[in-house]
Amino acid sequence: GAVVSQHPSRVICKSGTSVKIECRSLDFQATTMFWYRQFPKQSLMLMATSNEGSKATYEQGVEKDKFLINHASLTLSTLTVTSAHPEDSSFYICSALPGLAGGPSVFGPGTRLTVL
Amino acid sequence: GENVEQHPSTLSVQEGDSAVIKCTYSDSASNYFPWYKQELGKRPQLIIDIRSNVGEKKDQRIAVTLNKTAKHFSLHITETQPEDSAVYFCAASRTGANNLFFGTGTRLTVIP
Numbered sequence: 270g271a272v273v274s275q276h277p278s279r280v281i282c283k284s285g286t287s288v289k290i291e292c293r294s295l296d297f298q299a300t301t302m303f304w305y306r307q308f309p310k311q312s313l314m315l316m317a318t319s320n321e322g323s324k325a326t327y328e329q330g331v332e333k334d335k336f337l338i339n340h341a342s343l344t345l346s347t348l349t350v351t352s353a354h355p356e357d358s359s360f361y362i363c364s365a366l367p368g369l370a371g372g373p374s375v376f377g378p379g380t381r382l383t384v385l
Numbered sequence: 386g387e388n389v390e391q392h393p394s395t396l397s398v399q400e401g402d403s404a405v406i407k408c409t410y411s412d413s414a415s416n417y418f419p420w421y422k423q424e425l426g427k428r429p430q431l432i433i434d435i436r437s438n439v440g441e442k443k444d445q446r447i448a449v450t451l452n453k454t455a456k457h458f459s460l461h462i463t464e465t466q467p468e469d470s471a472v473y474f475c476a477a478s479r480t481g482a483n484n485l486f487f488g489t490g491t492r493l494t495v496i497p
Binding site: 360374377 | 426
């Protein structure tokens with residue numbers, strides 16, 4: 270079946286540094302990927318929609334200059350958390366859509382970011 | 386945007402009993418409603434989904450019902466087992482948009 274991977278699975282960084290998270294569709298092409306953030310014991314919150322070859326669409330309240338998204342190929346989207354602060358510590362999960370629009374999204378395994 | 390509410394936030398049932406989780410949504414244009422099971426620190430796993438042209442869907446012990454007029458949908462798990470213990474999320478989206486708006490989650494505990 271369709272598989273989405275994320276790298277790294279865990280990352281610890283110092284406050285003020287930038288962190289890049291990769292999301293890859295392993296056996297299918299994805300023109301659209303989605304980035305979610307999940308704080309402990311909370312729900313998944315959609316951050317942005319990543320579109321191959323064009324700018325990402327950000328949800329209200331998500332700073333596009335802080336969370337840089339690049340979708341340079343049909344199998345890779347990256348999320349860069351710039352100038353990370355402790356409040357950015359969270360579980361970041363991407364998803365992609367194989368097949369026809371409206372079908373079930375396939376989620377990556379998530380990346381746990383801890384900012385010291 | 387879409388707003389999805391989910392109840393209850395926690396649910397404990399005895400093994401073998403049924404569990405019901407309910408969600409409401411606000412956007413009448415939403416027409417795809419998946420349910421996910423998430424274990425601690427892991428990715429959400431799709432367990433069942435329903436589209437707005439269907440009122441009910443069943444897959445073994447799991448069923449989902451949808452009332453589009455009232456804008457609510459429910460997850461029913463029968464004959465619960467300890468391995469059903471997890472956090473369950475409902476979600477809603479529009480066809481063609483595919484971005485999911487999640488409910489707040491329900492922590493289900495099945496007591497052996």
